[in-house]
Every structure is written in structure tokens, then in C-alpha cells.
Amino acid sequence: MSQQEQKRISRREAIRHLGLGTLALAGGYTFITGCKFGGKKGDDAPGKYVMAVRKDNVTGREVSLLGYGCMRFPTYESDELDNRGRKIKAIDMKKSQALIDHAMKNGVNHFDTAWNYHREQSATAIGQMLKKYPRESFTLANKMPGWLITSPEKAQELFDEQLRRCDVEYFDYYLCHAISTKEGYDKPYEEFGGYDVLAKEKENGRIKRLGFSFHGDKELFKYILNKRPWDFVLLQINYIDWVDQEAEALYNELVKRGIQCMVMEPLKGGALASLTADANEILLEAAPDKSIASWAFRYVGSLPNVLTVLSGMTEMEHLKDNLETFTDFKPLTDEERSVLDKAIAEYRRYPQIGCTACKYCMPCRYGVDIPSVFEAYNKCIKESNIPDMNGPQDDKFNKKKRAFLATYYNTVPEGARADRCIGCGACKTHCPQKLDVPELMLKMKQMVKELEK
Template identity: 40%
Template sequence: MEKRKLNNIGVETSLLGFGCMRFPVTENGMIDAMQSQAMIDYALAKGVNYIDTAYFYHEGESETFLGKALKKHDRQSYFLATKLPVWILKNRQETRKVVEEQLQRLNTEYIDFYLLHTLDRKKWDVVLKYDILSILEELREEGKIRYIGFSFHDEYDVFEKIIGYRNWDFCQIQLNYMDIEEQAGLKGYYLAENLGIPVIVMEPVRGGALASFSEEMNAKFKALDDLASIPSYALRHVGGLPNVKVVLSGMSSMDQVRDNIKTFASFAPLTKSEKQVIQEIREILQGRVQNRCTGCGYCMPCPQGVNIPENFKIWNKYHMYQKFEAIRFSWAGVGKRAKANHCIQCKLCEEKCPQKIKISEDMPRVWTDINEKRWK
């Protein structure tokens, strides 16, 4: 198993990390304990030593399951990561209460990698308002957490502000070969590298969107190596960056575990020809974009409350990947009144759009495509 050294804190992690938000589930939606236990056991036996979960994964069941699943393994043989849901805190002291609850759920005396979960501009304001970092430092002194970092979901300028605030032990960003200019993106990766802050990557296969394409597109990968899986190229893409210390994969079957371990057991960065194929795939996907919205926001505010840029962003991604799973979370995150079906075609937004987009014509298409086309 490929290992990477986090020089600033002096530990060595497996390049493949086990993300625990997509365990197989039973018919009633609960974690399938037997299958998931076998997957965890196999991964640890093959050298995976980074296990990542969070307070709300599997509706709070993930941490509790891991507390049982990891009990039979030597606590020194793996690093355990979980996250603080900043958005549920009502005061400063609730931080300690949540951490104590997580320690109990996880059946452990300490958490190795502790993250402020899914930081954005608003959540960062909460962190500062309640001085949460000082509480985490107290918990570190008490031996209950070891390393302090954050996971991130917002624009680059917010990332720049947060990562420059202190000397973080690590940070976690979304990165894959399609999202190099979104959120922190590749620019954020290089900033972290320059600051000497190790990077952990989430969504390297973009929630499965980069796991399989059309037969014609899949054939481009198979021509390179008929035995290599298509997701392995996405994993190797981010794993080839030297300051990426862990690539998280939310594995949901033993087949996925085995395939990912195969990729990282004899890890090799992408070759020139492989990078060329990925660039071809990028161009094909980007060619499916439905309009030229840049997200500038000049069209806002909409008098009906429609979030025009966000609707277009999601719509374009839906057509790019042709999978509802690729937009499921972001579409759910758009408020009911902010969705495209509330557009009344008043065209006030079109007068302000620098791209001259026919917004009044595209909005009905957004609603129809997402709710009726239903690519799986």
C-alpha cells in the first residue's frame, strides 16, 4: 500500500483512505454490519490505515458502527478521522459536548484527525464567533484529539482566508479531474502546498460520476489498459499530486474496496497518454454544457426568489455527467422557492446578463430536464 508522510506532524498515512459515508445498507436503510465489517477488515489487512467518518454520516450511525467494527483492531494500527458539525452549535461549550459524544460513539479515547466539517463563509463565522479553535486546542492538550484541520466547500477566496488563518495540521478539499477550477480547486491545492499544509482529497471520483461513461468514452480508457477500472484513473489523477497525502474513497461494496486497493498497492502516477485521454473526456463532458452562465450573479436578485446561477450550475452539471447522483445533494440544497419552476419569465434578469443568456427560455428547461429526464 502506497504511504505518504505528513512532514509537519510526522505521521505516515496510506494514500487510500476509507471514507465511511457510503457503506452498503439493508432494506431498511441501516448499515449492513456484516458486509461493512468485512470491508473494513479487508482494507486494514491490506494496509489502509486512514478511516474517515463524520457526526451525521448514515444519519449518525457511521460513528457508532465504527466504534464496534474497529474494536478488534489494534488502535495504533490506524488513524481515525471525524468531524465537528459546526452548524449545530448554539454556543462555545457545545463543542466539547459533541466531541465527548463522538468519543463515546467511536469507542475510543482519542481521535487522530479532527476536522471542522464542510466549512464555508457562514460556518467559518460561527467558528470565529464561538472561538471553537481554542476549545479544540484544549481538547488536544487533554489528549482527546491529535491533529486539527477542516473540510471545505465554498469558493477559493473563502478557502484562502481560512487556510491562512493559522498553521493547520491538514486540510481536506474536493478535487478531481473535472473540478480543478471549482471550490478550492487546483489553485487551493497549490496554496496549501506552498504553506506546507498536507491535503486530503474527497470526491476524487465525484460521487461516482467519473466511474463510468458511455460505451464510446469507456472504450478510450479500456484502450489504455483493459484490466484497469475507469475509477482508478480518477484516483491516480489526484494521487499523483505530491502534497495529497490521503485520497478518500467512499466505498460501498467489497468489489470497490478490492479495486481501490489494487490501484494503490502498486501506485503509479498517470502517464502522458493517460492524461491525454482524461483531457479528451473533460472536453466531451464540458461540451454538454447547456448555456454559458458564468455564475457572475449580475442577474440577481430575482423578484421571485429564484437562484438563477445555482439552477444553471446544477443543470449544466446534470447534462455533463448525465447522472442524477452527480447533482442530488446540490439540487436538494436549493431552497424550494429558489428552484427554476418559480420563474415567471419576466425577463428582468435578461436585461442584466452580460452573457445575453435567454434565461426565460432556459429556466423551464432546467425544471423539465431535472425532474423528467431523470438520468440515473
């Protein structure tokens, strides 16, 4: 079954079951595996890992298929306060250095930072951490914050400062950061001369390869690719966005043009490190000793035009698991692909509600605790405890029904549940996620009423 078909079916299923919400972007990053990490390949002894590498198709440089994203280093609460009086999180250099050393020791040689990561502390931090290694032993990527460019001089100043912060003579890969609109590209890079500054730096050898990171649609992608020569592109690719965010079309456009691709968000912000309980079970049954995250990494790593896959690793556990995945890397087999397709179809059966608990919709005059109602529903999805309202009312149904109601009652106090919603709509206009709160409340109310019978 193609992913397109799966998507259509999953949408139908979602409507049939309840029709609640849109797919949520999970923030957490928790590994689910059938076994402990470590073992033969998981210890610290150097040389035990053979990291997969891909060759840059122009320079011939070997880049590790697992790249280190420098936006999620371990942090601690510093004494410094931000403008809202909250303690600022600073990079824990000792823990971060241990991660970088372990990564280097085991073949990871690509590091990716940007102006704004860790409140502008990332570039300096990774520069310091890599200082003890010969410059040619790693490749370093940095990105131009286009939103700060107001003139060619400003672009030059930003670039010089980035070299200074990283304490390097050149960047192996350099990107125009986070292009998502035509204006967001045209203004800084064409009108204010940013591209020409970077092209000049490439001639000077202070940029080896020039590209951009992208979050827009197909038309904009082609517009930028046609506008200037580019050496590579950083794209958001994972097995959900392959279909949902046109990642397949963008990737294929690069293949057509012979431009290599780097990958960001292979776990979709952590969401694919753990699916729903039932979807996880499908993957764990097929590979009990592999993490759920490993399937997502192998999915993107199996794409031949991918140069490197970035992962922002905060914990040693994340790094070790990823090293396991990219050691003697094996692309997904057809059989594994069909297992993954099955798990994706299961995962898509019940889309989570995209509530971020920001509470802009609160308070509700009628007492409904809106984010808690959605939290309860999403929790049941994660635990695969949504009863199939159209299926047989068998033992499985009754078990899920009991679990669903218990979660709902425990999460949302009486008087704050969906049954108090009168559908006034006052909350709807405040929701930045554009959720149809009254409609969702009505469906939740009907579902609970049905289950309570």
C-alpha cells in the same frame, strides 16, 4: 492542450451543438471496465497488496493513500420509520465489517467519519468495527458539526460524545466540518469559541492533528488559513473540479503554505466512475483492464501534497478495484495524462442537464413531462448518442440520430414532449437547480424537429 483551453473549447462545442444545460452531478456509482475484477491481485489472500502510503509531514505517521470514507456503508431497510413514514436505512454491520476487515488486511489504515453520516450511526459503527484492531494500527478522523455549536460547552459536549461513540481515547485527525461560508466558520468557531475548545483538546492529546473540510471559494479559504494555525485540510478534488471549482488554486495555496491535503469526492459523487460511452472508450482503449474510476483515483493520487484519498466504498467490488489502483501505486505518466485529457475533452463536449428529477416544476399546465425530457437527453449523452448537428450527415450521424430519437420517443410519451411547451415560464421559478426550462425546451424542440426532417 491545457485544461483551461479544453474548458473553453468544450464550452464552445457545447454551444455549437445545442447549448443544453449545465454539467450534472451523477449520483450512481457503477464501474465500467474492460475486464472482470480479481485475478492475481484481486483475491482475498493477505499480503498480496502493497498499499501506497504517504507520510504525515509533522508526525511522520504513514497513512494509506487510499482512505476509507465512512458515509456509504452497505445498508438494509430497518423497521424504524422516519418522520415522513419511510423505512429508515440502517448500516448492515456484517457486510460493513467484511469490507473494513478486507481493507485493513490489505493496508488501508485511515478511516474518516462525521457526526451526520448515516443519520449519526457512522461513528458508532466504525468504532465497533475497528475495536478488534490495535489502536495504533489505524488512524481515525472525525469532524465537528459546526452548525450545532452554540457555546464552548456545546462544542465540548459534542466532542466528548464523538469520542464516546467511536469508543476511542483520541482522534488522529479532527476537522471543522464542511466550511462553505464566512459565517459558517466565524460563528461556531470564533464567536462561540469552538476553535479554542479544539485547540485545547489538541494540547490534551485527544486531537493529534487539527484541520477543516472546505467547500468555499479562494478568498474564504485564505481568510480561514490566515485566521488560525491548521495542520491539514480536506478538499474536494477531482479532474473536473480541478478547473471548474478552483480546486487547483486551493491545492496550490496549501502547497505554498506547506499544509498537507486530504481529498474527498475523487469521483465527483460517482460521476467519474463512468463518463460517456465515447469518453469511456478512449480510456478503455488505452488500458482495457482498468476501470474508469481508477483513472480518477490515479489523477488525485498523483498529486504529491495529498496525504490520503477518501473513497466511500459500499461494495466489495469498489474496494477491490480501489485496492488494485493503490497497490504499488504509479502516478499518471505524461502519456496517460494526454489520454485522460482527450477523454475529459470528449466528456465535456456535451454537458448534461443538471436536472435532479425533484419534480418541483411539475405539473406543467401544457402537459410537458419536464424531468423525462431531460432524462432522455442525458441518457443520450451518457450513451454518446447526440448527433453533431453541424457535422457531416454521414452513417455515424444517422446512427446517432436514430438512437437519439428512439430514446426520446421511448422515454417521453407523445403529448408530454418538448413540442408542447409554449414557453410560459411558470416552471422556471420552481427549479432549485436554476435551470432555464423554457429555453432548454425550445432547444430540445428545435433539435428534434431538425432530426425528424
